[in-house]
Amino acid sequence: MAMSYSPYSGFPVGAAILSENGKVFSACNVENAAYPEGICAEAGAISAMVLAGERRIKDIYVMGNGDALVSPCGGCRQRIREFADEHTQVHICGPEGVRRSLNINELLPLSFGPEHLTPPSNKES
Numbered sequence: 720m721a722m723s724y725s726p727y728s729g730f731p732v733g734a735a736i737l738s739e740n741g742k743v744f745s746a747c748n749v750e751n752a753a754y755p756e757g758i759c760a761e762a763g764a765i766s767a768m769v770l771a772g773e774r775r776i777k778d779i780y781v782m783g784n785g786d787a788l789v790s791p792c793g794g795c796r797q798r799i800r801e802f803a804d805e806h807t808q809v810h811i812c813g814p815e816g817v818r819r820s821l822n823i824n825e826l827l828p829l830s831f832g833p834e835h836l837t838p839p840s841n842k843e844s
């Protein structure tokens with residue numbers, strides 16, 4: 720969160736993933752003068768995880784400032800869903816620590832995921 724580039728919103732966010740293999744991948748939101756091109760902290764952390772060859776999120780921590788819960792946006796809920804399973808926990812944090820923890824069904828009910836696509840699955844590529 721301290722490294723966030725968020726001059727337009729003034730809303731720094733940090734995300735950290737603990738993968739199934741015990742590695743940590745972190746990222747921050749990176750905004751852009753062309754506003755829609757900004758990327759969320761969660762998206763960056765997922766990209767780093769995939770780049771390292773990991774495919775499963777054990778825990779993801781999302782942190783922002785202020786009193787409101789910094790809950791992942793709709794797009795990031797779907798991105799997290801792709802690499803989540805029934806054990807995945809999504810932790811919504813403030814600077815003081817975890818405020819709320821959710822599983823993927825709470826975060827994104829009735830979701831569409833890789834298993835809905837007909838075989839052969841493309842989830843290995």
Ligand SMILES: O=c1ccn([C@H]2C[C@H](O)[C@@H](CO)O2)c(=O)[nH]1
Binds near residue numbers: 747781
């Ligand atoms: O869970 C969230 C919510 C918001 N943002 C970013 C997007 C944008 O840069 C800023 C304000 O929406 O916060 C994230 O990175 N993750």
Ligand SMILES: [Zn+2]
Binds near residue numbers: 760795796
């Ligand atoms: Zn997002």
